[in-house]
Amino acid sequence: MRIDRLIGRIRETENPSALGLDTKIDYVPDALARAHTGAAEAIYAFNSALLKALSDIIPCVKIQVAYYEALGTAGMECFKRTVERAQALGYVVIADAKRGDIGSTAEAYSAAYLRDDSPFPADFLTVNPYFGTDGVSPFIADCAVSGKGIFALAKTSNPSGKEFQDVILRDGRPMHELVAEKIAEWGEYLIGKEGFSSVGAVVGATYPTQGAALRRKMPRAFFLLPGYGAQGASAEHLAACFDERGEGAVVAASRSIICAHIRRGADDFVSAAREEAIRMREEIRNALRRV
Amino acid sequence: MRIDRLIGRIRETENPSALGLDTKIDYVPDALARAHTGAAEAIYAFNSALLKALSDIIPCVKIQVAYYEALGTAGMECFKRTVERAQALGYVVIADAKRGDIGSTAEAYSAAYLRDDSPFPADFLTVNPYFGTDGVSPFIADCAVSGKGIFALAKTSNPSGKEFQDVILRDGRPMHELVAEKIAEWGEYLIGKEGFSSVGAVVGATYPTQGAALRRKMPRAFFLLPGYGAQGASAEHLAACFDERGEGAVVAASRSIICAHIRRGADDFVSAAREEAIRMREEIRNALRRV
Numbered sequence: 001m002r003i004d005r006l007i008g009r010i011r012e013t014e015n016p017s018a019l020g021l022d023t024k025i026d027y028v029p030d031a032l033a034r035a036h037t038g039a040a041e042a043i044y045a046f047n048s049a050l051l052k053a054l055s056d057i058i059p060c061v062k063i064q065v066a067y068y069e070a071l072g073t074a075g076m077e078c079f080k081r082t083v084e085r086a087q088a089l090g091y092v093v094i095a096d097a098k099r100g101d102i103g104s105t106a107e108a109y110s111a112a113y114l115r116d117d118s119p120f121p122a123d124f125l126t127v128n129p130y131f132g133t134d135g136v137s138p139f140i141a142d143c144a145v146s147g148k149g150i151f152a153l154a155k156t157s158n159p160s161g162k163e164f165q166d167v168i169l170r171d172g173r174p175m176h177e178l179v180a181e182k183i184a185e186w187g188e189y190l191i192g193k194e195g196f197s198s199v200g201a202v203v204g205a206t207y208p209t210q211g212a213a214l215r216r217k218m219p220r221a222f223f224l225l226p227g228y229g230a231q232g233a234s235a236e237h238l239a240a241c242f243d244e245r246g247e248g249a250v251v252a253a254s255r256s257i258i259c260a261h262i263r264r265g266a267d268d269f270v271s272a273a274r275e276e277a278i279r280m281r282e283e284i285r286n287a288l289r290r291v
Numbered sequence: 292m293r294i295d296r297l298i299g300r301i302r303e304t305e306n307p308s309a310l311g312l313d314t315k316i317d318y319v320p321d322a323l324a325r326a327h328t329g330a331a332e333a334i335y336a337f338n339s340a341l342l343k344a345l346s347d348i349i350p351c352v353k354i355q356v357a358y359y360e361a362l363g364t365a366g367m368e369c370f371k372r373t374v375e376r377a378q379a380l381g382y383v384v385i386a387d388a389k390r391g392d393i394g395s396t397a398e399a400y401s402a403a404y405l406r407d408d409s410p411f412p413a414d415f416l417t418v419n420p421y422f423g424t425d426g427v428s429p430f431i432a433d434c435a436v437s438g439k440g441i442f443a444l445a446k447t448s449n450p451s452g453k454e455f456q457d458v459i460l461r462d463g464r465p466m467h468e469l470v471a472e473k474i475a476e477w478g479e480y481l482i483g484k485e486g487f488s489s490v491g492a493v494v495g496a497t498y499p500t501q502g503a504a505l506r507r508k509m510p511r512a513f514f515l516l517p518g519y520g521a522q523g524a525s526a527e528h529l530a531a532c533f534d535e536r537g538e539g540a541v542v543a544a545s546r547s548i549i550c551a552h553i554r555r556g557a558d559d560f561v562s563a564a565r566e567e568a569i570r571m572r573e574e575i576r577n578a579l580r581r582v
Contacts, residue, residue, distance in 0.1 A: 022396070066392060066399035072410025073371065077364045098392050100419060101357060102449040102517075105313070108357035119363025128391060130421045130444065132451030153421065158393040160423030167469060168461040175466070178458060226393075 001147045001192040002123040003200070003222055006092045009059035010250065015281045016242070016288075018094065018224070019054055020254025021047050021082060022064035027259050029267040040074035046269070047082045050258060053270045054277055055089040062224070062252045063122075065097040080120055093122045094224065094252075098153065100128030106138040114142040114150070124149045126202055126224070129179055136186055140199060144190060149198035149222075152183045154214055157204030157227030166210075176210065180217040187221055196222045196248065203241055205233035205251065212240035215248070223249035229256030229280070235287035246288040253280055292438045292483040293414040294491070294513055297383045300350035301541065306572040307533070307579075309385065309515070310345055311545025312338050312373060313355035318550050320558040331365035337560070338373045341549060344561045345568055346380040353515070353543045354413075356388040371411055384413045385515065385543075389444065391419030391426055398429040405433040405441070415440045417493055417515070420470055427477055431490060435481060440489035440513075443474045445505055448495030448518030457501075467501065471508040478512055487513045487539065494532055496524035496542065503531035506539070514540035520547030520571070526578035537579040544571055 010016045025039040028046045036042040051061065063086075068079035086093045099109040112118055113125040127139055129152045139150050155165055155176040165176045180201065187199030200222035203211050215223070223241050227233040228251050241249045257280070260272035301307045316330040319337045327333040342352065354377075359370035377384045390400040403409055404416040418430055420443045430441050446456055446467040456467045471492065478490030491513035494502050506514070514532050518524040519542050532540045548571070551563035 024399075064392075064396055064399075066390070066396045066403070070399040070402040070410070072403070073364050073368045075410070076367050080364065098390075098419070099357070101355075101389050102447060102452075102522075105355055105357045108315075108355075108361040111361040112357070112363070119361070119366070128389070128419050128421055130419055130455060131447055131449055132454035132456075134449050134451035135447075156393060156422055156426075158422055158425050160425035161393075163423035163473065164421060164466070164470065165423075167466070170459040170461055170463075172461075175455070175458070179455065182454065231393075 001198055002092060003149050003196050003198050004192040004194050006060060006222070006250065007194045007196065007247065009090070009092055013057055013059045014285070015057060015059060016250050017058060017280055017284060018060040018062040018250050018252040019050065019058045019257060019277070020062045020064065020252045021258065022067050022254040023047055023258060024067055027262065029261065029269060031267060038074060040071050040078040044078045044081055048085050049270050050273055051086050051089050051091065053274055055091065057277055057281060058091070060092045060094065060250055061086045062094040062096050064254070065095055083120060083122055087121070092124070094124040094126065094151065095120060095122035096126045098126050098128045100131050100135055102131060103134045103138055106131070106135050110139045110142045114139060114146055114148045116146050122148070124151060126150070127152045129153055129182065133182065133186070140186055140190065143198045149200060151200040151202045151224040152186070154180050154183055154201040155203050155207055155210050157206045157231050157233070161204065176214070177217060180214050183221055184218045191220055196220055200224060202226065205238045205241065206231055208237040208240045215241055215243065225249055225251045229253045235283040238284065239287045239290070242288060251284060256280070292489055293383060294440050294487050294489050295483040295485050297351060297513070297541065298485045298487065298538065300383055304348055304350045305576070306348060306350060307541050308349060308571055308575060309351040309353040309541050309543040310341065310349045310548060310568070311353045311355065311543045312549065313358050313545040314338055314549060315358060318553065320552065320560060322558060329365060331362050331369040335369045335372055339376050340561055341564055342377050342380050342382065344565055346382065348568055348572060349382070351383045351385065351541055352377045353385040353387050355545070356386055374411060374413055378412070383415070385415040385417065385442065386411060386413035387417045389417050389419045391422050393422060394425045394429055397422070397426050401430045401433045405430060405437055405439045407437050413439070415442060417441070418443045420444055420473065424473065424477070431477055431481065434489045440491060442491040442493045442515040443477070445471050445474055445492040446494050446498055446501050448497045448522055448524070452495065467505070468508060471505050474512055475509045482511055487511055491515060493517065496529045496532065497522055499528040499531045506532055506534065516540050516542045520544045526574040529575065530578045530581070533579060542575060547571065
């Protein structure tokens with residue numbers, strides 16, 4: 001199961017973080033961009049260099065599909081090649097696509113990502129749970145066969161997420177707790193040997209109080225934590241989303257790593273990213289030690 | 292504004308229905324499939340023949356992106372060509388992708404579909420509202436410039452939709468009414484000359500009681516109604532989602548039209564689809580006359 005592989009890779013690297021390849025052409029240094037025909041080719045070269053340089057310290061990659069879809073079919077080809085390149089280098093790959101629809105359509109999305117012969121061969125897919133159980137079960141059915149996994153949105157990292165996700169239900173709970181309860185149910189029968197399910201949860205690191213409550217609600221769900229760095233969450237914020245052993249979650253950071261060279265006004269994006277990735281790793285390790 | 296164009300086309304054809312091109316290779320007759328290399332090419336030929344045969348009676352096409360994504364980059368190229376072919380034939384095109392994410396990522400999805408220079412040049416995009424206002428506003432900002440529109444999910448057509456969408460809030464309302472209130476707010480400043488907003492709503496035709504309540508809640512939102520035919524909603528179910536003039540909604544039907552030849556055991560999918568499309572048009576007209 002890929003969830004066990006993810007946990008194993010995090011232990012080997014002692015680094016529960018995911019490199020977020022939310023790559024825009026603006027992030028690619030001019031010289032590299034000029035050396036390639038078209039934005040998609042330049043972005044692939046940029047991604048590829050980062051993946052090669054960070055494979056010994058980062059266990060996992062989260063690729064935001066939207067940035068590739070925005071470049072049309074050339075972008076989707078770049079996405080596919082980035083997934084394959086990352087897997088060849090040993091990374092566990094999360095396709096961050098937030099897909100979700102009625103059952104028959106969810107089957108098609110699942111076929112795109114979560115089968116052994118999927119054209120976009122990710123290890124995990126992020127899923128929007130708004131359609132409820134029959135919209136999520138096709139993804140889970142494929143995971144049961146392929147060993148892949150999903151991360152369903154429980155509490156998103158953006159400010160307006162609260163409008164629907166934090167609304168209080170008649171029984172006194174916030175909406176995101178009802179969603180968490182379903183996520184825990186959906187994952188019940190897909191527990192790996194490390195005790196975590198192939199059905200994980202996206203929990204915005206920007207909301208530590210809710211994160212801690214959700215950790216208790218979903219003890220078997222591995223958490224994907226967006227919001228670190230550019231979105232404002234600190235390592236202390238994150239710690240509440242890990243379990244008492246300092247496991248059970250992976251922190252995604254994109255702009256803080258892949259744009260590190262821009263903040264420095266430098267062209268050497270690989271060295272800048274590596275330094276930032278190491279700084280982030282140490283910061284998370286320290287925060288987890290203090291818990 | 293595309294919403295005015297959609298309304299105009301519906302009036303011209305006197306047919307508030309959308310052809311759902313949720314095309315799977317299984318739907319393509321063997322002879323046609325054998326004449327093409329690869330599933331994506333065969334599906335394009337199938338779509339293209341249907342589009343050509345139905346352009347005088349159907350005003351609008353809803354293309355479910357999932358079925359194309361499932362075929363990888365070749366599928367996405369087929370999707371793009373289908374959109375372009377449909378527009379060249381005069382259809383208004385809805386990309387049914389249910390996209391949604393935090394603001395910075397929603398911008399990228401919007402760039403893929405809703406700008407004048409988008410690589411997938413649809414007229415409308417379906418959007419998942421679960422991220423709240425800041426996740427939806429990038430789509431709306433692009434619509435304000437391009438004149439395109441969105442349909443945000445208010446109440447989906449699938450049985451499990453009720454798990455989150457019908458849950459009762461502390462103030463006594465079901466969740467989907469809160470979502471509807473936001474959809475109405477989001478669309479307030481993008482009203483076209485026919486009185487409807489560029490921000491429409493997806494309302495499952497399978498739930499007529501909720502549909503009627505949502506019609507009252509969102510008087511300016513044009514409704515996209517999935518669930519007719521294969522999913523079980525009848526024309527009577529739909530009527531409640533239209534306004535007193537019999538306008539304000541478009542009914543999507545996919546399998547009932549594009550698989551009509553399979554139910555008959557025939558290969559002539561074009562004639563079968565045309566007959567079914569006419570039957571559906573008459574059924575909807577009759578149901579609207581009775582309201």
